[in-house]
Amino acid sequence: MSIQQINSFVAEEWLAPAEGARPISSAITGAVMAEAGNDALDTTAMLAHARAHGGPALRAMTFHQRAKMLKALALYLGERKQALYDISFDTGATQSDHLIDIDGGIGTLFVFASKGRRELPDAHIYLDGGLEQLGREGRFLGQHVCTSLQGVAVHINAFNFPVWGMLEKLAPSFLAGVPAIVKPATSTCYVTELAVRMMLESGILPEGALQFVAGGLGDMLDHLGAQDVVAFTGSADTALKLRGHPNLLSNSVRFAAEQDSLNASILGPDVTPEAPEFDLFVKEITREMTAKAGQKCTAIRRIIAPQGLVQPVIEAVSARLATTRIGDPRDPATRMGALVSTAQRDDVLAKAALIGSEAERVFGDPDDLPMSGQGGFVSPLLFHCADPDAARRVHDTEAFGPVSTVMGYRDPDHAVTLANRGGGSLVTSLITRDGDVARQVVLGAGAWHGRIYINNADSMKESTGHGSPMPHMVHGGPGRAGGGEELGGIRGVMHYMQRTAVQGSPDILTAIGGRWVPGAREIKGPAHPFTRRYGELSIGETLHTGAREISLDDIEHFAQFTGDTFYAHMDEDAAARNPFFPGRVAHGYLLLSFAAGLFVEPNEGPVLANTGLDNLRFMKPVQAGDSIRVRLSVKAKTPRSAEYGEVRWHVTLFNQADETVAEYELLTMNAF
Incomplete structure (x- = not known):
């Protein structure tokens, strides 16, 4: 079997792996299939190229022109997504998982393209809010404006979404007029490389708008400045190291992190086992445990149910998990594929053992590995924590795989307390028809969770699911979730722009903003x-x-x-x-x-x-x-x-x- 060479794209040139290259294994077989990395990459040349060529070219375009560019990219990738599907199987993902990653990423481009055309002007300056009258007679006014940062966006992405993870950062960055250097996780960078090649070969992007690093970033962070941005998705430990980089701190480089998240799902006290909401709750849990083999930053890690329904929830979730077919993701009958690598499998099992020290395992066997133990295959593991108030590890240990823990609550306030014990999450869901309960949960949990997904029989046919970040809404969360807000429509674009307070006469503000101001000529x-x-x-x-x-x-x-x-x-x-x-x-x-x-x-x-x-x-x-x-x-x-x-x-x-x-x-x- 030949070893695929995953190249980096540096200043309009593709560079092959060299010294420092790392092997990449198939999640299905565990065999080495590719290598990536080159310690000799000239990171200063990459930054200089983006600043000298990509930035000026993008900033010369209006918001609407950039939006049209995003739509063209989405259409181009959509016509070629089968090749991305085919190469993604080796990540352990099933065809349905591909739809989340590849189609989800392309869909994000479409959303930002649409929002750019509808919500942004066909101009270079965005007016943020209304006019402020600073003088008595309206001859001296203030206006907040947003302009493109004049640096580079360095995007560091996780292994679980090699396409969506890239495109959900590129969309707001490009729409803001900021070039990007993409560095995906090495274990799945071969998928990202193919998507990057497609975008570059399309001829849609201006020179310098997009560069690509397969492997490590080298000393790139040492050369960033106040106009640059680092956007990171991954573990809290890595985020802490990056966030504390001396150069990032000394230059106040913008840093956004989307990291570990002990997401929860709460079953409302009004729901009975016979209600459609109970079945909805169970389906959401099993889907989030098995989609991408549980390797989702938004997956449900803690299942919070009324005390009297803990056992029915365990039985219902276990019954559905028992019907989940685990195997080769290329087989259409497979419902859950593999973890991305054997190393990831070992890490998930080690974390599950920590959770098991405080909770009883009620489904699954960590020693019974599917597919004869080859690749990254593992069975779903469901735990029950009888005393969640005394437990610690079930609230701070994220097994990034098909692992979740059921726990009981006494009343809605107790449920909120348990959800908040995660220290900040990307999403908590609530299944209820009771508006008062919904309000109580939002008031009590809103400060700790980036998104609160509430569903019931009225909305379940149209709902997007607990684990689906939508580009229209912010994706991020406080505390251990990183404190960032990726996506969120135009809010995500503003992360790559500078807000400036401009003061002047009506004529001056009209000239700057391209909108007539009362009192102007x-x-x-x-x-x-x-x-x-x-x-x-x-x-x-x-x-x-x-x-x-x-x-x-x-x-x-x-x-x-x-x-x-x-x-x-x-x-x-x-x-x-x-x-x-x-x-x-x-x-x-x-x-x-x-x-x-x-x-x-x-x-x-x-x-x-x-x-x-x-x-x-x-x-x-x-x-x-x-x-x-x-x-x-x-x-x-x-x-x-x-x-x-x-x-x-x-x-x-x-x-x-x-x-x-x-x-x-x-x-x-x-x-x-």
């Missing part, structure tokens, strides 16, 4: 703005309308026509008793309707649709005899397709005394 267009196409409109282009008087007949007609006969519009005495009104007032929506009548151009033109309004505020009531006029300004523009773009208009309604009576942002789709 107004541009008078050559024609009504609704007659002009998307590309012809300028930020700040403003229309001032004539005035329209509001009559009592208008108010009464609007009330009868719409059915909105609220007393403030119809009863003078009752309205006068309301501290908000001087007497009868016009409907707010009447004002909006009349405002549209003042600024809308009725003829067919480039305005295709009104898609909504945001941030509507009514500041001052309008009475019969008052008049209103409108200021309509182009606030921002965002392309949405090849045919049209979204125009955000700032709309302000003034009364006859030039006082602001209402304000909102109107959204229209305009043809290019």
Whole structure:
């Protein structure tokens, strides 16, 4: 059998293993199948290449261009994922495990691509929050902005997800405009290398955006600076060593860790063995014990059930585990494959023995190794801890494999206490239909867990599962889970950006942010703005309308026509008793309707649709005899397709005394 050479990609060149190379064994057979590592890698050249080429190229692109790049990568990988499936079997993963890793990673690219287009501007600067008025008359303002870091993201990934683990870090990094150097765990780096080759061969990424290290990082951490980021997934011990690196500390290098996690699942006190939620609880547990052979950072390690249901839970989980077929992951009938290596198998069994010193083993035999003991195969092991309050190891020992412990609780507060004994987790789940119990658990456990997954018969058909981090939500957790927040949509992108407080005049903030700020210079267009196409409109282009008087007949007609006969519009005495009104007032929506009548151009033109309004505020009531006029300004523009773009208009309604009576942002789709 030939030994595969796993290469590193350094400054646009593939380098073969050399001195310092380590052997890689098949999880199925235990035989050496590949080698990776090269102690002579020039890490300073890698960093310099990323900073000189990858960073500037990515930062030159807008958020939308980077989002399109992510979508193109996802499509490209999706067309070639069979090759990734085929090579992944040697990691011990089954076909269903491949879907979690490979399809999950590709799906994460799609999500960030979509969020980048929908939630970020087609620009280089992200505006974080609203304006802050720092001067009395609004001539000096503040705005928080986020810009791309000008360094390199060093991504250090775990062995269990060689594709998803890489892509879930690359997606927010690339969307932020920061190049990456990927260093996967050596034991499964051959899968990551193939995915990297695919992305590089696609021609989608600019030069220097992506480099790859197979093996050790060498002295790379010694050369990082304040603009760089280290994102790590792995053990707490390794995270502690990396986090404490003198150079990272002295340069305040951003460091994010997603590490050990003693995740728990709680069965609500309202659930009975006959309820569908009980079966759901059991299915979640067995799935999390056997998917990826339990090698998931989100797997359920502690099963917390009401005291009276401990034995039924043990029996039900054991019965399902007994039907789990363990074997060669290439066999479609196999439901659980192997641990990644014999070394990992030995570590899991050693950790299980520690748990066994405080808990009784109720299912599985550590001495009965499937597949005649070859490779990393091991049977699921279920324990029961009769005294979880006195136990220590069941709450701080993570056997990173198909190992879990059942324990009983007295009441919801006790369940929360047990869940929190893990010292911080990525996820705790709760199976209940009781909203009060759910609230009690969130209040008591929220501070210790990055995600609380609550499920019952109402949501179980659509739920994504206890162990599935979704790119829309933060993935991370406090305490022993690392304290980081990977993913989370745009929150994950912000990890690779710098938030800066910018202060200045309305004109200055308009120029920086690309969004018109009230008080900034107004541009008078050559024609009504609704007659002009998307590309012809300028930020700040403003229309001032004539005035329209509001009559009592208008108010009464609007009330009868719409059915909105609220007393403030119809009863003078009752309205006068309301501290908000001087007497009868016009409907707010009447004002909006009349405002549209003042600024809308009725003829067919480039305005295709009104898609909504945001941030509507009514500041001052309008009475019969008052008049209103409108200021309509182009606030921002965002392309949405090849045919049209979204125009955000700032709309302000003034009364006859030039006082602001209402304000909102109107959204229209305009043809290019």
